[in-house]
Amino acid sequence: MAIRESLSGNEAIALAMKQINPDVLPAFPITPSTEIPQYFSQYVADGLVDTEFVTVESEHSAMSACIGSQAAGARTFTATSSCGLALMFEMLYVAASSRLPITIACVNRALTGPININADHSDTMGARDSGWIQLYSENNQEAYDNFIQAVRIGEHKDVMLPVMVCQDGFITSHAVENLELLEDEVVKKFTGEYEPEDFLLNVQRPIAVGPYDTANFYMEHKRQQAEAMSNAKKVILEVAEAYKKLTGRNYGFFEEYRMEDAEAALVIINSTAGTAKEAIDKMRMEGKKVGLIKIRVFRPFPFDEIKSALQNVTAIAVMDRCEGFSAAGGPLFVEVRSAMYDSLKRPSMVNYIYGLGGRDVRVEDIETVYNDLFKIIESEAVGQIYRYLSVRE
Amino acid sequence: MAYNFKSEMNKPERLTGGHRMCAGCGAPVAVRGVLRALKEEDHAVIGNATGCLEVSTFMYPYTAWQDSFIHSAFENAGATISGVEAAYNEMKRKGKIKDTHKFIAFGGDGGTYDIGFQSLSGAMERGHDMVYVCYDNGAYMNTGIQRSSATPKYADTTTSPIGKEINGKQQYNKDLTDIIAAHNIPYVAQTTLFKNFKDMHEKSKKAIYTEGPAFMNILAPCPRGWRYPESELMEMCRLAVETCFWPLFEVINGEWKLNYRPQNKLPIEAFLKPQGRFKHLFKPGNEPMVEEIQKEVDRKWEKLLIKCGEPFELGI
Numbered sequence: 001m002a003i004r005e006s007l008s009g010n011e012a013i014a015l016a017m018k019q020i021n022p023d024v025l026p027a028f029p030i031t032p033s034t035e036i037p038q039y040f041s042q043y044v045a046d047g048l049v050d051t052e053f054v055t056v057e058s059e060h061s062a063m064s065a066c067i068g069s070q071a072a073g074a075r076t077f078t079a080t081s082s083c084g085l086a087l088m089f090e091m092l093y094v095a096a097s098s099r100l101p102i103t104i105a106c107v108n109r110a111l112t113g114p115i116n117i118n119a120d121h122s123d124t125m126g127a128r129d130s131g132w133i134q135l136y137s138e139n140n141q142e143a144y145d146n147f148i149q150a151v152r153i154g155e156h157k158d159v160m161l162p163v164m165v166c167q168d169g170f171i172t173s174h175a176v177e178n179l180e181l182l183e184d185e186v187v188k189k190f191t192g193e194y195e196p197e198d199f200l201l202n203v204q205r206p207i208a209v210g211p212y213d214t215a216n217f218y219m220e221h222k223r224q225q226a227e228a229m230s231n232a233k234k235v236i237l238e239v240a241e242a243y244k245k246l247t248g249r250n251y252g253f254f255e256e257y258r259m260e261d262a263e264a265a266l267v268i269i270n271s272t273a274g275t276a277k278e279a280i281d282k283m284r285m286e287g288k289k290v291g292l293i294k295i296r297v298f299r300p301f302p303f304d305e306i307k308s309a310l311q312n313v314t315a316i317a318v319m320d321r322c323e324g325f326s327a328a329g330g331p332l333f334v335e336v337r338s339a340m341y342d343s344l345k346r347p348s349m350v351n352y353i354y355g356l357g358g359r360d361v362r363v364e365d366i367e368t369v370y371n372d373l374f375k376i377i378e379s380e381a382v383g384q385i386y387r388y389l390s391v392r393e
Numbered sequence: 394m395a396y397n398f399k400s401e402m403n404k405p406e407r408l409t410g411g412h413r414m415c416a417g418c419g420a421p422v423a424v425r426g427v428l429r430a431l432k433e434e435d436h437a438v439i440g441n442a443t444g445c446l447e448v449s450t451f452m453y454p455y456t457a458w459q460d461s462f463i464h465s466a467f468e469n470a471g472a473t474i475s476g477v478e479a480a481y482n483e484m485k486r487k488g489k490i491k492d493t494h495k496f497i498a499f500g501g502d503g504g505t506y507d508i509g510f511q512s513l514s515g516a517m518e519r520g521h522d523m524v525y526v527c528y529d530n531g532a533y534m535n536t537g538i539q540r541s542s543a544t545p546k547y548a549d550t551t552t553s554p555i556g557k558e559i560n561g562k563q564q565y566n567k568d569l570t571d572i573i574a575a576h577n578i579p580y581v582a583q584t585t586l587f588k589n590f591k592d593m594h595e596k597s598k599k600a601i602y603t604e605g606p607a608f609m610n611i612l613a614p615c616p617r618g619w620r621y622p623e624s625e626l627m628e629m630c631r632l633a634v635e636t637c638f639w640p641l642f643e644v645i646n647g648e649w650k651l652n653y654r655p656q657n658k659l660p661i662e663a664f665l666k667p668q669g670r671f672k673h674l675f676k677p678g679n680e681p682m683v684e685e686i687q688k689e690v691d692r693k694w695e696k697l698l699i700k701c702g703e704p705f706e707l708g709i
Contacts, residue, residue, distance in 0.1 A: 023483040026476060050487065052479040057515030061472035064512065067465045068476025072438065074483055076476070094465045200438045200461040200477060201484060203492050210464035211453035
């Protein structure tokens, strides 16, 4: 029986963590993810979980303790945002290359420079090449569902990679929404126990983790890691299928919203997809053929699937909630555009940098993007490829 | 049981031979000295900061470590091993593991005094049941002898070189052992490779088998950085102790205890002179620098004697 509840995104994540009942949770507070360890510490204080809660002195130490703990054989979670993820940067690579399926709840927030605490994807996009699987969430329900699935994806023997479950700071982390929860026992059964083949505390077979690796072996190790990321694609879909059986909720690499005959499409990550859906419904009433691809899985990148989903569209706007400073577009744009290179009818494509540092994105703003795409279709001229939405020039 | 040098040395080594550390290096000798204090039936997980010890003992696909071992980065041996310890507590509580494990992290002075200082401080404050061992060779030896906050004043290193205007490192070394003692943890000790290793052995045993966090600072000379003949490793350590450059003491639950008092405290020249990194101090005209070092050694020694409740006369 599904449980109906009204929770913030942070609370939904903390609750998913509680239901899974991890062995170890090292964490350091940072806005807007702070509430996650706060809620969790209360579960610990009230004896509702068995977890060792390690109150580390920094995010670097949080990820380092996660590495030690997961390598020791314990299921380990943490949560962070923005500069916290940036401080973990070095250790993210170590976690992934050591094949440790740690799960992190990342509440997206702008990276400092200047300091800003609001939604922006510069933090997790900066970590996109660290070897972590990345799942993104439009709303609180997806954040909850993604977190539960993440554990099973990462720990699968063909994958053994850490997973980052992302949602937008404040917009979903602090906003309360209605969602459907699973019962504790159902979650526990779904996620099972963490049973690694090798772990530090296995007295039958002591192991050494984290070698000095010479040019003789480093490349093969990277190849194996890349192979695991490829394997994750199959596993992500299998886990989504199993989850659908429990919940009826459907998850894939991305969601296609009213794409069936769309001429103009947007590609979006996280909460702005909700705003875009509003705009789409409104414009569809006006007879405009508009649709949306909402990315759920950014790592591994669903290269072929994106191409198939977008190949019949005439014009596409890829929306990046972070700058890449390449002077040629954001990270999502570059990858989607690359995926479309091999399509027979190569659609016109533009990139919008939007919502940086929490800049509000309204339904009307999304409508202007679709209208720009229709202008491109009518004039058969793309014009400026790399654009900004709602910025004072 | 009383310490028996012969039987200790006959124990199977938990850091095996065949590792790639230099001849005359104090670090592997220190590691073995510490690990010998483990009960043979107890398992250990060894943590290691990036440094000479790590890259020389665990080069894929070979490891010299008999116990489980984890290295993750340079600045986080404290945090990494605290994660392992947290996992152990939880897995033991759940009945997933039954044996006793001990948690020992090793780091050089770079990974401990400097880049890993925060991670170490955090781990000590949180109270994990672990031992952190610093093998202090007084510089970043792995990257090629750059100065650290453990480098003694006036030492010649590749980032505090001897020049026409400046004579080596301009600052005194940091008193890390004192700083860790200020964390009010149950056990803190300073030792080195000395005589029959009894001092190191007994301290290691206390550190490992005292519940809660423990810290050991072990002076572990480096023949490349200090520029002494490889065969003189033990002599370097002896001179460090006999000149009171590196006193042997421990702090048990806040009680300071001196473990060795030289009968004839040697002048600091005895320690400085055999080392190439201090060669410039013995050029005519540089006598005031040696005198300055002597004064600082005396000042610290007297301070230590007071803390340990030892009688002292100025200048002795």
